Amino acid sequence: RNRQPIVAIDGPAGAGKSTVTRVVAQQLGLLYLDTGAMYRAVTWLVLQSGIALDDESAIAELVSQCQIKFVENQQNESSPQILINDYDVTQAIRSMEVTAQVSAIAALHSVRTELVRQQQNIGKKGGIVAEGRDIGTNVFPDAELKIFLTASVQERARRRLLELQKQGQENVTLEQLENLIQERDMSDSNRTFAPLRKAIDAVEIQTDNLSIVEVTNQIISLYKQQLTTNNHK
Ligand code: CDP
Numbered sequence: 001r002n003r004q005p006i007v008a009i010d011g012p013a014g015a016g017k018s019t020v021t022r023v024v025a026q027q028l029g030l031l032y033l034d035t036g037a038m039y040r041a042v043t044w045l046v047l048q049s050g051i052a053l054d055d056e057s058a059i060a061e062l063v064s065q066c067q068i069k070f071v072e073n074q075q076n077e078s079s080p081q082i083l084i085n086d087y088d089v090t091q092a093i094r095s096m097e098v099t100a101q102v103s104a105i106a107a108l109h110s111v112r113t114e115l116v117r118q119q120q121n122i123g124k125k126g127g128i129v130a131e132g133r134d135i136g137t138n139v140f141p142d143a144e145l146k147i148f149l150t151a152s153v154q155e156r157a158r159r160r161l162l163e164l165q166k167q168g169q170e171n172v173t174l175e176q177l178e179n180l181i182q183e184r185d186m187s188d189s190n191r192t193f194a195p196l197r198k199a200i201d202a203v204e205i206q207t208d209n210l211s212i213v214e215v216t217n218q219i220i221s222l223y224k225q226q227l228t229t230n231n232h233k
């Protein structure tokens with residue numbers, strides 16, 4: 001095989017994918033690819049353009065012409081900035097508005113086709129840790145290591161609440177967050193194209209009672225095991 005290894009990390013919102021993937025990529029010296037940020041950037045673009053959310057052909061046209069770039073962040077090298085059509089949307093894609101619409105936009109076949117093409121292009125030489133919903137099942141089905149991160153809805157809502165509180169946002173309750181997370185789980189798992197699924201050959205890690213360091217160490221040791229096994233084949 002003439003490419004570097006690929007690690008695929010999938011799971012629902014709040015399972016710890018971004019946090020864990022960032023550290024794993026840094027420790028293994030691989031590139032971090034946040035595919036959720038790409039769906040968020042496209043959602044931001046659609047909202048910004050004023051196109052109706054049910055106008056699939058206009059959305060398809062807009063997305064087929066968009067250019068997404070990840071650029072290194074001077075302040076924080078493990079957390080790249082994201083640009084769409086040269087706009088820096090690193091902050092904007094985390095808004096409640098984008099979060100509320102992203103699953104609907106990500107369900108569109110034309111949107112997925114274009115973003116998967118861009119993701120496969122970024123990963124064509126390997127050497128990446130990619131996180132999302134369909135990485136192990138659809139984007140990089142031949143990844144050397146596939147991880148499926150989970151946690152209960154209650155725990156994932158609790159993590160989000162803590163994050164919001166740290167940012168000084170106190171206007172949402174735990175119950176509201178549980179409902180929002182459940183809605184997104186439902187639409188991501190029940191859509192027609194590349195729904196959120198654990199790949200058959202993925203290792204599931206239930207993280208309710210695990211720290212970020214514990215999860216990260218498990219993945220790194222699985223990666224090392226995997227590479228040694230492969231080298232002996
Ligand atoms: O960070 P959080 O878990 O809230 O979500 P994200 O990873 O930023 O992904 C946002 C949304 O993009 C998800 O809820 C999915 O609807 C969509 N997504 C997807 O469909 N496929 C991916 N590979 C990644 C994200």
Ligand code: CDP
Nearest residue numbers: 013014015016017018019159207210211212
């Ligand atoms: O990317 P995803 O939505 O899967 O989750 P995340 O944004 O990486 O993690 C959500 C929050 O949970 C972050 O504030 C993490 O610090 C926290 N977290 C945790 O408390 N324990 C873990 N084992 C993993 C993440």
